[in-house]
Amino acid sequence: GAVVSQHPxxxxxxxxxxxxxxxxSLDFQATTMFWYRQFPKQSLMLMATSNEGSKATYEQxxxxxxxxxxxxxxxxxxxxxxxxxxxxxxxxxxxxxxGSKNTEAFFGQGTRLTVV
Amino acid sequence: KQEVTQIPAALSVPEGENLVLNCSFTDSAIYNLQWxxxxxxxxxxxxxxxxxxxxxxxxxxxxxxxxxxxxxxTLYIAASQPGDSATYLCAVHAGKxxxxxxxxxxxxx
Numbered sequence: 001g002a003v004v005s006q007h008p009x010x011x012x013x014x015x016x017x018x019x020x021x022x023x024x025s026l027d028f029q030a031t032t033m034f035w036y037r038q039f040p041k042q043s044l045m046l047m048a049t050s051n052e053g054s055k056a057t058y059e060q061x062x063x064x065x066x067x068x069x070x071x072x073x074x075x076x077x078x079x080x081x082x083x084x085x086x087x088x089x090x091x092x093x094x095x096x097x098x099g100s101k102n103t104e105a106f107f108g109q110g111t112r113l114t115v116v
Numbered sequence: 117k118q119e120v121t122q123i124p125a126a127l128s129v130p131e132g133e134n135l136v137l138n139c140s141f142t143d144s145a146i147y148n149l150q151w152x153x154x155x156x157x158x159x160x161x162x163x164x165x166x167x168x169x170x171x172x173x174x175x176x177x178x179x180x181x182x183x184x185x186x187x188x189x190t191l192y193i194a195a196s197q198p199g200d201s202a203t204y205l206c207a208v209h210a211g212k213x214x215x216x217x218x219x220x221x222x223x224x225x
Contacts, residue, residue: 006159034212034213036213036215042217043205043215043216043217043218044205044207044213044215045215046212046213046214049211049212091159093159093160095213104148104150104165104209105209105213107152107159107160107162108159109158109159109160110158110159110160112157
């Protein structure tokens, strides 16, 4: 299967700072990338969908000014958590697909963010 | 809106038992369904992917079935081992992925 690499795997930051998480498709071109968040003891919830070269589509309740998503190339999408607060501490995971409807989405290994 | 439900939420079995995890979804217009394993504090490990046109997939001691018309999938684990202890997530894909809340499995030695 295709490989999606997410970096960093964990990060601790101070409240009020911004953190950038990268999601890379290593051996395929990802037309579409998805960002998910998982709170402790809960399942993964979709935050936003990004298509290369266009603005991300955010799910209801997700602040687009707080969670900045950039998908500038077919192999890289970034999620920036701006002005992070302790309540943003969570597990963030991305997935990438070639874009057509029946293609499999491949998941990164996730990033554990802790805001102190 | 797609909703995915997994039953049971938690399961504890003695080593060696065969077991079935259930997943149901409300919108049958899916492209595929995927079962994942998640260990505590870790990311997702893909176990099996079933395309919407398929009925089942097998990998080792794992067998997943899909009945798209009734909105159900099962994950069958044969001869369970303590190393199988983890949370098992079901996700349906239709452009974007919708996950169930998972079944936390504990296999006791």
